[in-house]
Amino acid sequence: MKNIKNKLFVLLLTFTSTFALGQSAEPIQGGSPIKLIVPFTPGTGIDTIARAVGPKLSEILGQPIVVDNRAGASGNIGTEAVVRAKPDGTTLLVTVNTIVMNRTLYPKASFDPLNDLVPITLAAYGDLLLVVPESSPYKTAGEFVAAAKANPGKLSYASPGVGTPHHLAMEMLKNQTKTFILHVPYRGTAPAVTDLLGAQVDAMFLPIHVGMSYIKANKLRALGIGAKNRNPNAPTIPTFTELKIGEVDAQMWFGFMAPKGVSSEIVNKLGNAIRTSLADPEVRKTFLLQGLDPATSSPNAFAELMKKDAVIWAKTINEQGIKAD
Template sequence: MTPPTTTPHGLRRRAVLGSALLGGLAASVPAWAQAAAAAPIRLVVPFTPGTGIDLIARTVGPKLAERLGRPVMVDNKPGASGNIGTETVVRAAPDGATLLVSVSTLVMNRSLYPSLPFDPLRDLVPVARTSWGQLVLVTHPKTGFKTAADLVAHAHKHPGRLNYSSPGVGTPHHLSMELFKNTAGVFLTHIPYRGTGPALADLVGGQVDAMFLPIHVALGQIKAGRLVALGLGSDQRHPLLPDLPTLAEAKAGNVNVDMWYGVFAPKGTPEAVVNTLNTELKTILASDDVRRAFEPQGMDPSHSTPQEFAQLVQRDAERWARLIQAQNIKAE
């Protein structure tokens, strides 16, 4: 056996190899981030263009490309309540080149569609939360309700007389009202529609009594006097409606139905890659122009570590699973 070399060249070679072993993980990140232009990062949006999730991807994407020196493209893959696009990412190579931009419906679907060929908790890695969105409980002026407590009192006195609309079974609007009903101990009849547009139209037209709506969708109708805001389904008030109390403040139940938005990677994506993406997203989300882009959609930029985001996703999956089981809700 040839003995180890002790020449200066050999010493330098061993020093280089030692440094490579110690810093190999860190060194792999720049190599990934600066990958060839032929391999862009793909941000998969499991919904149609023009949605809030699509806005996140199209706002963050160019900034991520600039910071990583690597092309970033948005790929809309709608269908099956977001499950088609999600499965695309689950099946992708865990190399950081395919990412999912999604919303809290991701974990709602886990219980609504128990036969899914994937599990978002098991098959995806949370990278970072990007924002929060709030839902507001609204009613038609003809009901005469001024607060959420008024609605609860009426529903207790006249069970089944009130109804509410949603864009469909299993949507955040639907599950939020079911959580509200469950917490307040009241019953309202669910009238599902095919999309937010017709559900909102019948609410504004007075055919429906109440609904949970994203704050940016409800705001114009509230200001025009066509709808009355009863309470915000959050732990804190929102700057767009600073005088509107939360449902807890309105004595209508401690109900938080905030929607989170965030980025996920396929299971097995290297931790170093996840951490690099998380760090870059933190810087991007702190910029004023991102805030200005998000605000019209009622979203507030909000960053988290991968670990914090994973904990949030787990908690939300568990609480929506309990509600879906308790209310025997089944996807259409």
């Protein structure tokens, strides 16, 4: 299924690129700089996407592209900056599905991502792996879950912080398997991985490009992948559905958005330019090296995905009693 999706993606981008490049792409707002706000720190998957797409987008539109990292509050600070920006196409958000998780985690936020932002296009998907230290006694996901059931609260797992996809993926697994595994939140991925490697915690969900580097070095062991299908970058790692453990689909998505009120003409122009950028071989290579699966969508399809995921994650967050503080 994933191979079919990739082939369709390539065909779609080939058509889009040919169409878009065959026209003169007029600058947005007379060529004023376009700011890509990344609501997380440099070096994250979202930052990689913004910095890979930026130069090609600048070339297509003929105007400067600036990447602006505004981290904090699980992405809410940078997101709010875009919500409050003038809807003229010169301030865009490069985001991840954390944005719909935050909708439930931060009910008092001053904005609603489903109503106060306009989706432009998806950019990529990313998968999460459940990993344990190589020294762990658990060789399979089944053994890990069985141990968690037999010893409630004895096993622990790390995350880069409350409300991150890493955190909520494990909470989805816990909800599916009716287990209690102690959450140990860290301030970022690096310290969490350090303690995982030292077996100070028992497990963690990690993005595939992070996890595979340690798996290949025989420092971590993968027990399963939180997606509907296996990932071609890790074809031997089974899904939790295959393992009959549960429907753990914690796949991350990334995309571009604009402030509410932006014209459909600008959305279409930006969408065509971004999709053409995503078709560039060097951009695709950068994505794939980071374990990101390039993707595009129409604004409407992106909006529907956000609505669907908002419901799925709200269920997990509410049933698990997760609070942002």
